[in-house]
Amino acid sequence: MASIGFIGLGNMGIPMALNLQNAGHEVRGFDVSDGARGAAREKGLQIAESNADAARNADTVILMLPDGPIVEAVAAEVLGAMEKGALLIDCSTIDVATARKVHEQGDAAGILCLDAPVSGGVVGAEAGSLTFMVGGSDAAFEKGEPLFDIMGNRGVHCGEGGAGQAAKICNNMLLGVSMIGACEAFALAEKLGLSQAALFDVVSTSSGSCWSVNTYCPVPGVGPQSPADNAYKPGFAAALMLKDLGLSQQAADDCDAATPLGRHATDLYAAMVEAGKGGADFSGIIEYIQSNSRKALAS
Numbered sequence: 503m504a505s506i507g508f509i510g511l512g513n514m515g516i517p518m519a520l521n522l523q524n525a526g527h528e529v530r531g532f533d534v535s536d537g538a539r540g541a542a543r544e545k546g547l548q549i550a551e552s553n554a555d556a557a558r559n560a561d562t563v564i565l566m567l568p569d570g571p572i573v574e575a576v577a578a579e580v581l582g583a584m585e586k587g588a589l590l591i592d593c594s595t596i597d598v599a600t601a602r603k604v605h606e607q608g609d610a611a612g613i614l615c616l617d618a619p620v621s622g623g624v625v626g627a628e629a630g631s632l633t634f635m636v637g638g639s640d641a642a643f644e645k646g647e648p649l650f651d652i653m654g655n656r657g658v659h660c661g662e663g664g665a666g667q668a669a670k671i672c673n674n675m676l677l678g679v680s681m682i683g684a685c686e687a688f689a690l691a692e693k694l695g696l697s698q699a700a701l702f703d704v705v706s707t708s709s710g711s712c713w714s715v716n717t718y719c720p721v722p723g724v725g726p727q728s729p730a731d732n733a734y735k736p737g738f739a740a741a742l743m744l745k746d747l748g749l750s751q752q753a754a755d756d757c758d759a760a761t762p763l764g765r766h767a768t769d770l771y772a773a774m775v776e777a778g779k780g781g782a783d784f785s786g787i788i789e790y791i792q793s794n795s796r797k798a799l800a801s
C-alpha cells in the first residue's frame with residue numbers, strides 16, 4: 503500500500519482522498535483552510551502540519567487546488583520535501599503553461615510528475631467514477647494509474663507534460679459551445695411554437711445529437727434526468743465552466759489558435775456569471791438566452 507500526501511481538501515479533494523484511504527492506502531492531507539482541515543478530520547482523514555509535511559516520505563503527492571498560481575506555489579513547497587523518484591500528481595484544472603512549468607521543476611528535482619485534471623465533478627469524486635486526462639512520461643503514468651483506477655473509472659494517457667490540461671480545456675470548450683448551441687435550438691423552437699419534446703425526439707436521433715442534448719438536456723421534463731429537472735442546481739456550475747473557457751482562451755492566445763465560438767461562449771458565460779448565476783448549473787444558460795431579446799445578444 504502506498505503512502506499518499508493529499509493537498510487541497512475542498513469539494514473534490516476530500517472525497518478523492520477518502521476513496522484512496524478506503525482502498526487501504528495511508529493518506530495524510532493538508533489544506534490552508536481551517537474549515538477544510540476540520541471537515542476532512544471529521545470524515546476520518548489524517549491531517550499533516552503543512553503542505554511540506556504532507557509531502558514528506560510520501561510515495562505520491564496529489565494536488566487538488568483552485569488555480570495555476572496556487573499550484574505553482576504549492577509545488578515549490580512540496581518538491582523539495584519529496585523523496586527522489588516519488589510522484590507528484592496535479593489533479594487541479596489549471597493553465598497549460600503552468601502545468602508545463604511544474605513538470606520542468608519536477609524533472610529538475612528528480613520527481614516524477616503528472617498533470618491529471620478530471621471530468622465528473624463532485625458526484626464523480628464521491629462515487630470514484632472520475633475520468634482523468636493525464637500528461638507526463640510513461641514511467642510516471644504507470645506509477646499513477648492504479649490510483650486513477652481507485653479515484654475514477656479511467657486514466658487516459660494523453661501525452662507528455664501539459665497534455666492532460668490541454669485535453670481538459672479542449673473538451674470543456676467544446677462542451678460550452680455545444681451547450682449554448684443546444685440552448686439556442688430549444689429557445690428558437692419555443693418561439694416557433696415547436697414543442698420541446700418534439701425537438702428532443704428529432705435531435706436526439708438526428709445529426710444534431712450531442713451529449714448536451716441527449717444526456718444533459720437543458721430543458722426541464724425532456725430527455726433523461728438532468729440539472730434542468732432540479733431548478734439548475736449543479737451539476738457543473740457556470741462559474742467553473744467560465745474558468746475552463748477562460749483557460750481555453752488563454753491557451754489559444756498563447757499558441758495563436760482561432761477559436762471564435764470558444765471566445766463567444768466565454769463572453770456568454772461571463773455575462774451569466776455577472777448576472778449572479780455563477781452558482782447555477784451551466785445548462786441554466788438557456789434561461790439567460792431565453793430572457794434576452796435577439797438584439798440584446800446580437801454581438
Ligand code: NAD
Nearest residue numbers: 510511512513514515533534535538567568594595623624
Ligand atoms: P475547492 O475550492 O472546494 O477546493 C480547493 C481547496 O484548496 C480549498 O479547500 C482551499 O482552501 C485549498 N487551498 C487553496 N490554496 C491552498 C494552498 N496554498 N495550500 C493548500 N490548500 C490550498 O475547489 P474544488 O471544487 O475542490 O476544485 C478543485 C479543482 O478541481 C479546481 O481546479 C477545479 O477547477 C477542479 N474541478 C472541480 C470540479 C467541481 O465540480 N468542483 C470539477 C472538475 C474539476
